[in-house]
Amino acid sequence: MTDQAPDFDAAFREKLAQLFAWRRDVRRFREEPVAPEILERLLAVADRAPSVGLSQPWRFVLVDAPAARAAIRASFEACNADALQGYDGDKAALYAGLKLQGLDEAPHQLAVFCDPDPDQGSGLGRRTMPETLDFSAVGAIQTLWLAARAEGIGLGWVSILDPEVLNGALDVPAEWRFIAYLCIGYPATVSDTPELETAGWETRSPVRDRILRR
Amino acid sequence: MTDQAPDFDAAFREKLAQLFAWRRDVRRFREEPVAPEILERLLAVADRAPSVGLSQPWRFVLVDAPAARAAIRASFEACNADALQGYDGDKAALYAGLKLQGLDEAPHQLAVFCDPDPDQGSGLGRRTMPETLDFSAVGAIQTLWLAARAEGIGLGWVSILDPEVLNGALDVPAEWRFIAYLCIGYPATVSDTPELETAGWETRSPVRDRILRR
Numbered sequence: 001m002t003d004q005a006p007d008f009d010a011a012f013r014e015k016l017a018q019l020f021a022w023r024r025d026v027r028r029f030r031e032e033p034v035a036p037e038i039l040e041r042l043l044a045v046a047d048r049a050p051s052v053g054l055s056q057p058w059r060f061v062l063v064d065a066p067a068a069r070a071a072i073r074a075s076f077e078a079c080n081a082d083a084l085q086g087y088d089g090d091k092a093a094l095y096a097g098l099k100l101q102g103l104d105e106a107p108h109q110l111a112v113f114c115d116p117d118p119d120q121g122s123g124l125g126r127r128t129m130p131e132t133l134d135f136s137a138v139g140a141i142q143t144l145w146l147a148a149r150a151e152g153i154g155l156g157w158v159s160i161l162d163p164e165v166l167n168g169a170l171d172v173p174a175e176w177r178f179i180a181y182l183c184i185g186y187p188a189t190v191s192d193t194p195e196l197e198t199a200g201w202e203t204r205s206p207v208r209d210r211i212l213r214r
Numbered sequence: 215m216t217d218q219a220p221d222f223d224a225a226f227r228e229k230l231a232q233l234f235a236w237r238r239d240v241r242r243f244r245e246e247p248v249a250p251e252i253l254e255r256l257l258a259v260a261d262r263a264p265s266v267g268l269s270q271p272w273r274f275v276l277v278d279a280p281a282a283r284a285a286i287r288a289s290f291e292a293c294n295a296d297a298l299q300g301y302d303g304d305k306a307a308l309y310a311g312l313k314l315q316g317l318d319e320a321p322h323q324l325a326v327f328c329d330p331d332p333d334q335g336s337g338l339g340r341r342t343m344p345e346t347l348d349f350s351a352v353g354a355i356q357t358l359w360l361a362a363r364a365e366g367i368g369l370g371w372v373s374i375l376d377p378e379v380l381n382g383a384l385d386v387p388a389e390w391r392f393i394a395y396l397c398i399g400y401p402a403t404v405s406d407t408p409e410l411e412t413a414g415w416e417t418r419s420p421v422r423d424r425i426l427r428r
Contacts, residue, residue: 196338
């Protein structure tokens with residue numbers, strides 16, 4: 001503990017704004033692996049995320065086993081085929097052409113789970129909203145995402161999966177809640193524009209549409 | 215769109231690591247308000263968070279009305295009294311002495327909701343895990359938290375609330391999901407140590423306890 005607070009000056013804040021703007025969901029990776037010490041440092045940074053009651057409920061599973069990766073890849077294929085059925089005509093054709101994950105190329109894959117009843121924290125802050133445990137895990141992911149981007153490393157969040165498949169494929173406790181499956185590696189391209197926007201699926205709308213006053 | 219990617223150098227990364235380390239859940243605020251243009255800039259930055267299918271499902275409600283604030287304050291009191299009943303002996307005494315929110319002092323209060331079925335994004339990525347909409351809103355909150363801290367502004371997340379009270383008190387659609395209630399303002403103190411740790415409630419544990427390999 002120290003009370004020597006760092007000075008976050010205007011130059012840092014400008015760069016930080018660029019970091020937020022240039023963080024992307026990456027689905028196109030180079031093969032080159034990330035050095036183990038960098039990966040470990042990134043997980044340590046993610047671990048500094050806020051958590052309800054200081055419970056640190058996130059659980060990080062680094063996935064290397066080919067069988068586990070194949071099971072997760074198969075779950076994506078099945079769920080994505082189902083999702084395609086939900087669109088018609090031009091939208092279906094557009095959807096079918098999107099690259100929504102980098103599971104084949106990403107050198108590193110990280111599953112994030114949440115312990116739904118951790119001892120740490122003694123239950124503080126989550127009695128009326130137990131989902132705040134899951135939310136804590138998400139804060140860790142966004143922290144990881146930003147820290148990775150600052151090192152030139154891309155992260156892609158794969159959500160088109162059957163959560164029930166994950167716990168089995170990775171042999172983690174059945175009660176852990178699956179939060180996210182993340183592809184990690186050096187990106188093949190960088191951009192400040194989301195790939196879904198480039199591909200013509202969706203565009204961002206102005207923030208004023210999402211601000212209310214009461 | 216531009217392909218002129220910024221250079222995030224070692225000096226920036228070091229400062230960024232400090233930002234992660236010095237982000238705190240703040241419950242003690244000075245009265246001085248945050249300038250409206252800074253608040254708006256922070257919300258615009260939060261709006262750059264990742265969202266499933268580029269759906270931007272978060273909804274920001276700036277709460278100024280005394281009646282709304284009073285209703286939310288009352289919900290905290292009721293929920294916190296219930297929570298205290300869950301502890302015995304020394305733990306109960308410790309809990310009763312914790313300051314868990316800054317609702318009386320914070321000049322700004324922001325409720326965050328999630329639209330559970332936004333048109334934007336056309337449903338992409340959330341068919342098997344609809345909770346990824348909520349997760350997107352949480353990513354926006356963590357982004358806001360970090361951007362605020364870089365401006366010397368503190369944020370405190372109040373989760374000891376009855377979600378059903380919030381939609382009514384703030385007159386937002388009943389189907390919106392309440393995610394978080396945030397107190398915002400300049401902190402009365404700064405520290406790199408969580409207040410729950412200083413108060414003796416909980417300590418952080420090593421990240422290695424939360425990393426598995428498969």
